[in-house]
Amino acid sequence: DGGITQSPKYLFRKEGQNVTLSCEQNLNHDAMYWYRQDPGQGLRLIYYSQIVNDFQKGDIAEGYSVSREKKESFPLTVTSAQKNPTAFYLCASSADGGNQPQHFGDGTRLSIL
Amino acid sequence: GQQVMQIPQYQHVQEGEDFTTYCNSSTTLSNIQWYKQRPGGHPVFLIQLVKSGEVKKQKRLTFQFGEAKKNSSLHITATQTTDVGTYFCAENQGGSEKLVFGKGMKLTVNP
Numbered sequence: 001d002g003g004i005t006q007s008p009k010y011l012f013r014k015e016g017q018n019v020t021l022s023c024e025q026n027l028n029h030d031a032m033y034w035y036r037q038d039p040g041q042g043l044r045l046i047y048y049s050q051i052v053n054d055f056q057k058g059d060i061a062e063g064y065s066v067s068r069e070k071k072e073s074f075p076l077t078v079t080s081a082q083k084n085p086t087a088f089y090l091c092a093s094s095a096d097g098g099n100q101p102q103h104f105g106d107g108t109r110l111s112i113l
Numbered sequence: 114g115q116q117v118m119q120i121p122q123y124q125h126v127q128e129g130e131d132f133t134t135y136c137n138s139s140t141t142l143s144n145i146q147w148y149k150q151r152p153g154g155h156p157v158f159l160i161q162l163v164k165s166g167e168v169k170k171q172k173r174l175t176f177q178f179g180e181a182k183k184n185s186s187l188h189i190t191a192t193q194t195t196d197v198g199t200y201f202c203a204e205n206q207g208g209s210e211k212l213v214f215g216k217g218m219k220l221t222v223n224p
Contacts, residue, residue, distance in 0.1 A: 031210065040122075042201060042216040043156070050210055058211065090155055097210035099144050101158040 006105035023091035031097035119215035136202035
């Protein structure tokens with residue numbers, strides 16, 4: 001059964017700590033995306049990747065980092081430089097980006113301790 | 114960058130009522146996508162519109178792309194409690210590789 005798996009579902013971060021959110025897909029999609037969702041807001045793009053070993057900043061990349069070493073995996077690190085990390089984080093993938101539909105994971109809810 | 118504006122931001126309807134929500138842009142869109150996010154869930158792709166004036170139906174949902182490709186509408190007939198959620202429109206900026214999402218229209222239904 002193909003899909004996107006995000007883990008963990010809930011994550012707590014201490015002050016000054018970096019945390020990494022996992023995103024894995026077995027859809028054989030080339031493009032992967034990370035979004036941040038805050039209450040009453042739409043989806044804001046953090047980073048995206050069109051191909052392995054390449055990624056681009058989205059609209060709110062500051063305080064975040066990513067890697068794309070494998071086609072299936074696109075982990076997101078929320079660094080200590082991100083001063084307001086509490087949000088719902090969604091990972092998505094699409095066949096080749098652009099006008100292709102995006103498939104989303106179940107999300108990770110990150111909170112500050 | 115280009116943005117799509119969704120109106121209204123919130124909609125509360127009585128079960129059985131019809132309603133329409135809109136997605137507007139100041140510039141011509143190459144295509145528009147619609148997604149639905151149930152409470153506590155993740156966005157799920159509903160439909161994509163590409164052609165000027167295009168109309169697509171999914172059961173009680175009717176999606177339309179404006180003739181000038183600057184707006185899109187979603188009409189729901191005979192709203193049910195299963196329609197509850199937030200509906201997003203999204204467009205890829207001038208054919209780029211990323212989507213820009215509207216802020217969403219949150220629908221609640223009174224049974």
